[in-house]
Amino acid sequence: MSANFAYANPADARPLRYEPSRDANGQRDPHQGAARSRPTRVEIVTTRAQRNARPKLAYSVVTIVSLFVIFAAQLLLSIVVSDGAYQLSGLQVQQKELLRTEQALLEQLQVLGSTQHLAANAAHLGMVPGSNPLYLDLATGAVSSAPGTADPLGCGGGCSMVANSLLNGVPLVDAASVAAQTAAVAPSSAQPAAVQAPAAQSVPSANPDVLPAPLTN
């Protein structure tokens, strides 16, 4: 049994509270005279503390409000999550597109970096295979010649005997535009040197039109 209820034990000689049936004026109810011969009537009543502990309106309000708060929070959360889903899906599409672009550019790079394309461009720009490279032996200081690259066709890499259909329609570099680009880059890179040594006019400055290269044939 819970101790929250006060009770009177019939066996107890001194019940907690014994109230013979009386009316408000303390007069005995005449109708109840017969009951007097019956065993003592015991009634469950609440203590003051228990009465104070009864649920109050505030509690129910708090409960209901917090329920609503929880529901609202959940709703908001799910809105945020699904909003995130849209964002995620948008970003995933974007990522896919960017990956595709990367793949396509990589593919292009590989084709442009193919041996045929490099060789043809080198020949187009007037480069020839190194016919007699030299070795310098660092241990002995001796210089010896290497066989070099034979060029029996006389066209360097420009013969395009080894086909590559991916290069169809891919233009060769334009020597004039390369020179123009070099010229455009050279002054800006030469700028700091010119600022630091403005007096050194007699020193041959970097001529943007001529690349520094040994004269070979």
Place this chain on the structure above:
Amino acid sequence: MNTRRARLRISGMVLVVFLMVTVFVVRLVDIQVVRADELNAQSLEKRAQELVTYGVRGEIVDAHGAVLADSVERYDITVSPRASLARENAMGVIADGLARIAAVTQQNPDDLMAVILADPESDFEYLTQGVTLDTFRAVDALNIPWVYFELRNGRSYPNGEVAGNLVGFIGTDGPQAGVEYTEDACLASTDGVSVYEKGEDGVRIPGSEVTTREPTNGGTLRLTIDRDLQWWVQQRMEQAAQQLGATWATAVVIRVSDGNLMAVTDYPTVDPNNVDDAAREALGSVAFTTPYEPGSTIKVLTAASLLDAGVVSQDSQILAPYSVEFPGAGVISNAFYGPERLTLAGSLVESSNTATAGFSDLLAPEARHDYLAGFGFGEYTEVGFNGESSGTLYPASEWDRRTNYTVQFGQGMTATSVQMASAYQTLANGGVRMPVTLVEGCEWPDGTVTEVPPTEGTRVVSEAAARQTVEMMEMVATSSGSAPNLQIPGYRFAVKSGTAEVAEAGGYADNKVVLSYAGMAPAEDPLYAVVVTAGVNDRVFSGRIASTFRDVMAQTLTTFRVPPSTTPSPNLPLTW
């Protein structure tokens, strides 16, 4: 009475409620238990979207990582003729749309219209297939509602014909040739499947994605080939073949220390990007698949065998006239008249058939056969190339009296260019034959490497026999008739020529030869062996490709930065 009616009413209500609850329970059990799977499946079908995720086929790269074959994304542009024709003013709209598509794809709009009109009821026809990303995006931007796109995986070979013979290609039914075919286990990817649930607007419901199968990417296949050397040799061989009018030409560059193939070229060859334009015989690699009677290049292997057996030395003497009749074997002749009193070294420099036949009698046929087999003839190489040939080396017991001699100078047996390169690698490597290797390994995304080639060599002849043979071959480079075309200033190298007759039905053809030059450099410590071969429908001699061999060898030495020789060539007596 009142209470009784009330009770009846209550009983009635309870019964009704009970019946209703029963109906609900039955229905509930029916839906939740009995037909649960079926209904779940149905509902999932409405929401679930199956997504095939593609694995990517692996790359094929050369020894330095240059990409020879790569997977690329391509797009098919498809159309629904039914949907397009159902529109208002269909013909005008379609003609306008097709004209705009055709401008991007550079097709003829009339051809596209024909596709639509061919089957007006169809929901799926190709307008064009395999377009690149730029084209796809341009067409997609046109926003034509009855045009659809499909992603497909394509294959690109950025270097075209460079190593096209080795890499192979992929047809509509998958890999068709080369290592694309034989190494498919490494390269192949598997597609994955994932399922997600989508909302009404098609956006996937967060957290609903279930991957039922992960896609796996293929591994990266690394070849031993050097792309730039391969390109150079291919170009040089093509030029030589055109000058000679050769029907085919091959070149093989093999690294001596480990048997790795640095370059294997074929003429004609295939551009894997454009297989349709290639001749049928150009689709494979002749160097692996087509054996020929090698001719005199075998003589140095005979010499090495005899030296190893201890029955001859470099200066063993023999009398080798232009032609000799061997008992039971008929007359064996030389190609040229020359000095008759030859040493073993001289017999190689003069490429004397009669001298080689005479020396061969010093060793039993079985032993000579075993030496040839040891050099790798009659056996598939370790490469296992698609359609590879093992060549033919009959057992000694099946040699007739004439074959007993001819096999020692390369007639009556056949070999592929790669087998020849392997035999010369053996001589160059001090008599130890290394497994021929084309595939360096298969590198998986997780970093593991499989298909690592074997590295265990087998000794065929002694180191001394191999060294002495290379010395004699150096005399060919310095003293033979083609010597002027065989000089690489600063380098010593060893070589042997061969002009082989081509067997046809009923004998040898009069106007067909296989020219070859095979050798190694630097002679004092060989690092690379080279074999160049050309099939010519003409009566010409091997000297015609001597300069081709020299150029390929010189380029090999340059590419791999081999330092020049520092010691002088030997000078062995050739005659007595």
